Amino acid sequence: MYRYDEYDATLVRERIGEFRDQIERRLDGRLSEDEFKPLRLMNGVYLQLHAYMLRVAIPYGTLNSAQVRTLARIARHYDRGYGHFTTRTNIQFNWPALTDVPAILEELAAVEMHAIQTSGNCIRNTTADPYSGAAADEIEDGRPWAEIIRQWSSLHPEFTFLPRKFKIAVNGAAEDRAGLRVHDIGLQIVRDALGQTGFEVWVGGGQGRTPRLAVKTRDFLEPRDLLSYLTAVLRVYNQHGRRDNMYKARIKILVEALGAEAFIAEVEEEFEAIRDSELRLPDAEIARIRSFFGTPSIHNPAPLPEAGEPGFRHWLKRNRRAHRVDGLSSIVISLKPIGGTPGDATDEQLDIIADLTARYGLDEIRVTPEQNLLLPHVHNEDLHPLWLALKSAGLATPNAGLATDIVSCPGMDYCSLATARSIPIAQAIAKRLEVAGLSEAAGDVTIKVDGCINACGHHHVANIGVLGLDKRGEEYYQITLGGAFGKDAAIGGIVGKGLAGDDVPDAIARILETYLQLRRGSETFIDTLRRTGADAFKEAIYVAQ
Amino acid sequence: MLRSDFAPETDRNAMAQLASGGGVVVELPGDADWRAVGEQIRSAVQVDIRFASFKDGRGFTLATQLRTRLHYQGRLRATGDLIPDQARYLKRVGFDAITPDRSDLAADWAKAEQRFSVVYQPASDAIATITELRNREGDDLERLNARYRQSDALEILRDAIETTWRGRIALLSSFGTEAAVSLHLISRIDPATPVFFLDTGRHFAQTEQYLRTLTERLNLTNLRVLKPDAAEAREEDGDGYLWQRDADACCALRKVRPLARALDGFDALVTGRKRFHGGARTELPVVERVADGLRVNPLANWSAEQIQAYFQTHDLPRHPLADMGYSSIGCWTCTAPAYGGGGLRAGRWPGQDKTECGIHAPAQGAAVRPERK
Numbered sequence: 001m002y003r004y005d006e007y008d009a010t011l012v013r014e015r016i017g018e019f020r021d022q023i024e025r026r027l028d029g030r031l032s033e034d035e036f037k038p039l040r041l042m043n044g045v046y047l048q049l050h051a052y053m054l055r056v057a058i059p060y061g062t063l064n065s066a067q068v069r070t071l072a073r074i075a076r077h078y079d080r081g082y083g084h085f086t087t088r089t090n091i092q093f094n095w096p097a098l099t100d101v102p103a104i105l106e107e108l109a110a111v112e113m114h115a116i117q118t119s120g121n122c123i124r125n126t127t128a129d130p131y132s133g134a135a136a137d138e139i140e141d142g143r144p145w146a147e148i149i150r151q152w153s154s155l156h157p158e159f160t161f162l163p164r165k166f167k168i169a170v171n172g173a174a175e176d177r178a179g180l181r182v183h184d185i186g187l188q189i190v191r192d193a194l195g196q197t198g199f200e201v202w203v204g205g206g207q208g209r210t211p212r213l214a215v216k217t218r219d220f221l222e223p224r225d226l227l228s229y230l231t232a233v234l235r236v237y238n239q240h241g242r243r244d245n246m247y248k249a250r251i252k253i254l255v256e257a258l259g260a261e262a263f264i265a266e267v268e269e270e271f272e273a274i275r276d277s278e279l280r281l282p283d284a285e286i287a288r289i290r291s292f293f294g295t296p297s298i299h300n301p302a303p304l305p306e307a308g309e310p311g312f313r314h315w316l317k318r319n320r321r322a323h324r325v326d327g328l329s330s331i332v333i334s335l336k337p338i339g340g341t342p343g344d345a346t347d348e349q350l351d352i353i354a355d356l357t358a359r360y361g362l363d364e365i366r367v368t369p370e371q372n373l374l375l376p377h378v379h380n381e382d383l384h385p386l387w388l389a390l391k392s393a394g395l396a397t398p399n400a401g402l403a404t405d406i407v408s409c410p411g412m413d414y415c416s417l418a419t420a421r422s423i424p425i426a427q428a429i430a431k432r433l434e435v436a437g438l439s440e441a442a443g444d445v446t447i448k449v450d451g452c453i454n455a456c457g458h459h460h461v462a463n464i465g466v467l468g469l470d471k472r473g474e475e476y477y478q479i480t481l482g483g484a485f486g487k488d489a490a491i492g493g494i495v496g497k498g499l500a501g502d503d504v505p506d507a508i509a510r511i512l513e514t515y516l517q518l519r520r521g522s523e524t525f526i527d528t529l530r531r532t533g534a535d536a537f538k539e540a541i542y543v544a545q
Numbered sequence: 546m547l548r549s550d551f552a553p554e555t556d557r558n559a560m561a562q563l564a565s566g567g568g569v570v571v572e573l574p575g576d577a578d579w580r581a582v583g584e585q586i587r588s589a590v591q592v593d594i595r596f597a598s599f600k601d602g603r604g605f606t607l608a609t610q611l612r613t614r615l616h617y618q619g620r621l622r623a624t625g626d627l628i629p630d631q632a633r634y635l636k637r638v639g640f641d642a643i644t645p646d647r648s649d650l651a652a653d654w655a656k657a658e659q660r661f662s663v664v665y666q667p668a669s670d671a672i673a674t675i676t677e678l679r680n681r682e683g684d685d686l687e688r689l690n691a692r693y694r695q696s697d698a699l700e701i702l703r704d705a706i707e708t709t710w711r712g713r714i715a716l717l718s719s720f721g722t723e724a725a726v727s728l729h730l731i732s733r734i735d736p737a738t739p740v741f742f743l744d745t746g747r748h749f750a751q752t753e754q755y756l757r758t759l760t761e762r763l764n765l766t767n768l769r770v771l772k773p774d775a776a777e778a779r780e781e782d783g784d785g786y787l788w789q790r791d792a793d794a795c796c797a798l799r800k801v802r803p804l805a806r807a808l809d810g811f812d813a814l815v816t817g818r819k820r821f822h823g824g825a826r827t828e829l830p831v832v833e834r835v836a837d838g839l840r841v842n843p844l845a846n847w848s849a850e851q852i853q854a855y856f857q858t859h860d861l862p863r864h865p866l867a868d869m870g871y872s873s874i875g876c877w878t879c880t881a882p883a884y885g886g887g888g889l890r891a892g893r894w895p896g897q898d899k900t901e902c903g904i905h906a907p908a909q910g911a912a913v914r915p916e917r918k
Contacts, residue, residue, distance in 0.1 A: 003836075007663050007675040014661045021656070022630065030653060035628050038600055121600070151665045151675070157637035158609055158668070161602025238606045239578070273614065278667035278674070284683065285676050 001064055001364060002147050002292045004112045011154065012114045019043050020102040042122055042160070044115030045101055049416050054093045054101060055118040056108060060128035060146040060170070061089030061367040065358035067111045068365060072350035078104055083350065085335060085343040087407060087458050088167070089127050089367040090118055094414055116154055121162045123153035123234070127169045129177040130366040133295045134376035136324045140189045140197045142172035144290045145226065148281065152227050159234045163241035164249035166234070167206075179369060181205045181213045181489035182461055184251050185233060190220065198222055203233060203263070204255030207455040211491045212252040215260040217267060223286065225271075228279040232270035236263070296362055301327020302381040312387050315398040320383070327380055332400035333365075333373040333390060338434045339427050342408040343371030352393045360386045369458070369485070370446075371407055372400065403447055403512060404430040404439040407458055411451025411468065412475075420468025420475040422451035425504055429466075432505035433512065442512045445525035446485070461485040463526045464511060465492045466504060477504050479541060481511075481534050484526060495538045510540040556641040559590040559620035575604035575625070583615055592617065594640075596625035605638050612639035612669040629653035633661060639669035686832055686839075693831040698843040701831060702727075703734050705813065705841050714841070715739035715769075716815040717804070717904075720756040721874040723852050725861040727817040727844060732763040739767045741807055741814075743904075745799035746773065747788070747876035751865040758862055771803040788878040792894055796902040799876075804904050805837055813839040816905065819847050822873075823888045824900045836906045849889070875902070 004012070019039075026036040040046075044055040056071070063071075071091060075083045078100050079093040086092060096104060108114055117124055126149045128142040129135065149168055153159070159166075171178040172189040180186025186202035199221040205214030221229050237251045240258070255263045304316070321330040333353065335343050345353070353373065357365045360382040361375040368374050378386060390396040399405045406429060409415065411422030426449045433439045448462035452469075459465030465480035476498035483492030499507055512525070514537050519528045529537065562568040568590030573582060575596045586592050592611065594604045604623065611617040620642065623635050627645040632654050635643055643654070665675050673681070689709070693701050706714055716731050718724045718740055731738050742756060760768055781787060781798050788795040808814065813832075819842075820829050829845045844852075856863070866874055870882030873890045883892035890900065 005679070006838075007678065010663050011661065011665070011675075014663075018630070018657075018660050021660075025653065030650060031628070035599070039630055154665055155634075155661065156666055157634040157664075158605045158666075159602070160634060161600055161605065161631075235606055235609075238602055243601055243603075278677075282676065282680055284680050288679065 001062060002059075002143075002289070008151070009109070009112070012109045012112075012116070015043075015114065015116055015155070016102060016105045016109060019105065023098060023102065038120055038161075042117055042120035043101075043105075044118035045098065046119060047416065048094065048414050049412075050414070051095050052098050052101070053414070054096050054104060054115060055086070056091050056093070056113060056115050057118045057125045058090050058113075058367050059125060059150050060132070060143050061130050062143065063357075063365050063367070064111075064363050065354040065361075065365075067113055068350055068354035068357060070107055070111045070113070072347045072354065074104055074107060075345075075350060076347040082344050082346045084341070084410065085345065085367050085371050085373070087369050087371060087409075087456060088125060089130070089369060090125055091367070092410075094410075119165075121164050121166075122160050123149075123156060123162075123166045123168065126150055126153070127167075127178055127183075127369070129171050129173050130368040130374050131177060131321065131330060131376060132172060132366075133293060134321075134323050134325075134328070134330045135173045135175075135177075136322050137174040138172055138324060139174065139191060140172045141290075141293050141295075142170035142178070142187070142189060143293050144286070145172075145187065145189075145199075145223075146170045147289050147292075148226065148286070149230070152230070159238060162234070162238055163243050164246065164251075166237070166251070168230070176486040176489070177369075179458075179461065179485050179489070182207055182211070182458075182485070183214065185230065186214055187226075192220055199226065199229075201229065203267075204252040204260075205489075206250050206252040207458060207460045208250070209247050209453045210250075210253065211455070211460040212256065213489055213491065214252075215255060217260070217264050224281045224283070225275055227281060228275045228277065229267075229271050231274060231279055232267045235270055236266045240266075295325060296328070296377050298325060298327050298379065301325075302379065303327075304329070304380050305384055308384055311391070311396075311398075312384060315387055315396055316383065318398040318402065319396075319400040323377070325377075329378050329380055329383060331375045331378050331383070331386065332368070333375065333395050334397040334400055334405060335372050335395075336399055336405045336430065337394055337397045338399075338404055338430050341423050342406055342426055345373075349393055349395060352389065353395070356386060356389055369407075370400075370405060372405070399439060401444045401446075402439045403433050403442050403445050403508075405446075406430055407446070407448040407462070409450050409452075409455075409457035411449075415451065417454055418451035418468070419453075419470040420451045420477070421501070422449045422457060422466075422468055425449050425466060425468065425477065425501055428501075428505045429508050432509055436509055438509055438512045438516075441516060443524060445512070445515075446483075447508065448483075458485070459483070460491050461489060462492060463529070464508060466508075468501075469498065471498075475501055477501060479504075479507060479511075481537055482526070482529055493534065495534060495541055499541075507541045510543065511537050514540040556620045562590045572624075573607065575601055575607060577607060579607055579610035579614060582611075586611065586615070586617055586619075589617075589619055591620040591622060593622045593624050596623060596627055599626050599628045599631060605634060608635075608638040608640055609669060629657040632657040637664070637666075637668040637670045637672070682834070686834065689832050690830050693843075698727075698847070699730055699733065701841070701843040702730050702815065705815065705843075706731070706734050706738055710813040710839075710841075713810070713812040714815065715741055715807075715811050717741045717743075718817065719743075719874065720752050720759065720864075722864045722867045722872060723817055723819075724864075725759055726847075726852055726855050727815065728759055728763055728765065729855075729859055729861060730843070731815075732765060736764050737767050739769055739811075740765055741804065742768065742770050743800050743803060744770045744772045745876050746778075747799065747878050749866060749874065749877045749880075752874060755862070755864050762862065769807065771807050773799045773803055774806075777802070788876070792879060792897060792899055793903065795878075796904075801903045801906075808837055811838065813841050815841045815843065817844055818842050818905070819844050819852075821848055822890055824890065840905055 025031040046053040078096045084092045126146040128146045132143045166184045168185045169178040169183040170187045182205040188200040190200045201218040202214035203217045242248045319332040362377045366374040406426045408422045408426035412418040446463045448459045449466040450457040450459040461483040467478045478498045479495045480492030484490045570591040571589040572593040622642040623640045624644045872883045881892040881895040
């Protein structure tokens with residue numbers, strides 16, 4: 001894991017001083033609310049329905065046990081005993097007092113964390129494949145590049161007042177687990193003919209009101225030119241992105257308006273002009289950052305346990321992922337207990353997770369875009385004691401990747417933008433599917449629920465998406481089918497008129513039942529849907545009406 | 546609005562020219578296309594970029610492009626709806642002056658401009674970035690080590706204490722078997738140099754006695770005894786047996802954290818570590834960066850024989866335990882005599898893999914993390 005040096009630590013410390021001062025100036029009136037709002041947002045502080053919310057950055061989703069313990073303490077002392085992990089692999093605290101925020105930031109800084117640029121119209125926390133350093137299909141670890149981007153984007157003098165937010169993701173494996181096609185910039189690590197690694201660059205993806213898949217702007221970018229190229233893209237966007245309409249301000253709209261070809265030409269012109277500037281990354285710096293990351297090596301690899309309770313074996317089958325090193329496994333800690341709030345963890349659970357991370361996880365844990373946690377490196381002989389410990393903490397739900405592993409935004413229960421509730425809908429769907437045994441029967445399928453069109457819950461790229469809207473004070477829910485997040489990314493299509501919230505769980509159950517009738521051989525839900533088209537599924541949704 | 550020392554030569558020239566009635570001032574809106582204004586600003590001595598709203602960041606890119614693509618070298622001033630929190634960004638992208646619409650916040654502007662001491666990004670202000678500083682420091686350390694290779698321990702210490710880290714350097718002493726050498730060297734240069742001793746509460750009585758003997762004999766006037774935080778000690782080691790349960794945690798409580806607290810205000814720490822101690826010390830450089838700052842190891846290349854010779858030449862008193870087989874001395878809980886070989890530090894944490902207490906932990910995580918114990 002990356003460790004701060006004195007420069008990194010100094011910057012975070014000075015940033016806390018700045019925010020403390022900004023709060024003071026807001027309270028005594030030197031800053032108006034209009035001026036304060038973008039400043040607090042750029043430090044992760046939202047004003048929600050009931051209280052302020054603080055979003056803490058988890059760079060590329062990676063945490064160590066000391067950091068998890070600090071999150072537990074913050075949940076306990078400053079919140080109501082829990083935190084909420086997000087689809088962009090950050091964590092949110094829903095109930096802090098504004099005046100406590102500087103103290104929280106001090107606690108975070110002590111374990112090399114911050115809330116810098118977790119909101120606002122600036123470059124947000126850079127995400128990466130949660131399986132980095134562990135995945136069998138990895139080409140190169142993406143985390144060093146995400147860390148280089150984290151540093152470069154922090155308090156950027158030119159790109160802190162952009163037209164709209166800006167999200168970058170890095171993926172270093174063959175499969176795309178970072179969702180590059182739905183990011184403002186997606187960086188895919190590839191190998192050229194000579195075996196050198198570099199980046200394939202995707203620009204202009206995004207979800208929200210106008211979901212778009214990114215276009216490829218470059219087949220190969222030399223690693224040392226990464227920051228020059230990012231600067232060129234951001235510079236074109238900062239000058240030409242729309243500022244008259246916040247719904248049309250994302251870079252995806254600019255790419256579409258200019259056309260990919262013209263956009264790329266503009267970026268290339270700027271890139272050529274600055275390619276040989278101080279932005280070029282020195283080899284020594286790349287090597288320095290890389291030295292913090294790696295794949296563990298082990299001596300006496302143990303085989304996977306074959307015996308054990310049925311519950312243990314079942315959990316292994318569902319929540320374990322193969323590791324690139326013989327004798328190690330990656331384990332998903334599901335934050336989706338049936339009927340629970342997706343992505344929530346209590347302070348006690350966080351403390352237990354911290355202990356298990358230190359004890360069984362080589363002191364490293366990841367947050368996934370599915371709002372789960374992942375222990376990337378677990379010794380096979382530790383799998384059973386790990387399961388026992390997780391089970392007694394309510395953290396061993398064996399549903400990773402299944403229909404009950406539902407992603408959900410906070411929705412009307414917390415969010416001031418929401419048009420409908422999302423958490424209760426997700427809970428009702430999970431209970432309905434579990435009771436009917438459909439979750440296990442249907443196998444791998446993604447279900448994501450949003451409480452408004454901003455799509456923090458990623459419903460557009462779910463196999464089955466649920467979007468909550470409001471019509472004259474009545475909540476109703478649109479179902480989308482066929483979305484996908486990875487290499488085969490796709491935006492789901494709306495199936496028809498919206499449903500009442502109470503009807504959603506049954507409709508989802510009928511969708512899965514339809515799949516079970518139609519599937520051939522080992523087809524997954526999305527395979528079947530793509531083969532047959534959506535008609536039979538649409539029919540099933542509306543059959544009762 | 547901004548502090549006067551930030552006005553560069555071009556700015557002063559432009560001001561003089563404007564004051565004498567010559568030169569052109571051009572005003573551009575923040576959303577102007579830099580490609581379209583080349584002609585307009587050619588003869589300007591001052592360009593004003595007007596920000597319609599502080600939330601509209603186009604002016605930051607416009608200023609950057611005027612400076613870097615059009616090579617505009619005259620005075621550049623930001624005007625309009627700007628807030629103090631933007632002071633540093635404005636300065637960084639190439640503005641010489643700022644005249645915000647709201648004019649009553651001069652103190653906030655001045656403060657905001659000084660808020661940050663480090664930057665990650667290269668920009669028009671040409672401040673050295675963190676990346677540059679990191680790599681430059683690497684070069685500096687290399688040069689310093691090259692220079693110190695030609696020097697003996699006394700010369701290294703004299704340079705370190707009187708010149709290179711003057712007022713920001715201390716000596717850490719264990720008051721162990723070899724400690725008298727660096728303490729004596731320090732006393733020859735400046736007996737008022739701060740000397741840190743980590744009082745873990747677990748030292749041999751003989752070590753404490755030796756500390757008094759040496760301090761008096763060498764006339765050391767700035768001994769600082771560093772103790773563990775009492776509240777932490779109660780919480781983490783209530784029964785006093787933490788050393789048995791988890792030696793690393795005990796060292797963290799009684800050595801690592803007390804030292805870290807004491808290092809505030811110091812850039813470098815002199816240690817008595819030597820390469821012949823073996824283990825992780827085999828490759829010890831004279832100057833190195835570790836996790837919490839710099840270490841200066843003037844005795845790095847000394848042999849056991851050189852140390853004995855130095856004791857004799859200067860008639861230095863011996864640690865009372867030295868004759869009893871203890872060649873390296875830490876806490877009584879975790880130190881045994883080093884009988885039967887295994888190196889000078891063989892008696893430290895006997896029976897464990899542990900060889901260092903952690904106060905000189907390296908600056909970076911290793912490429913591959915060590916396997917779990």
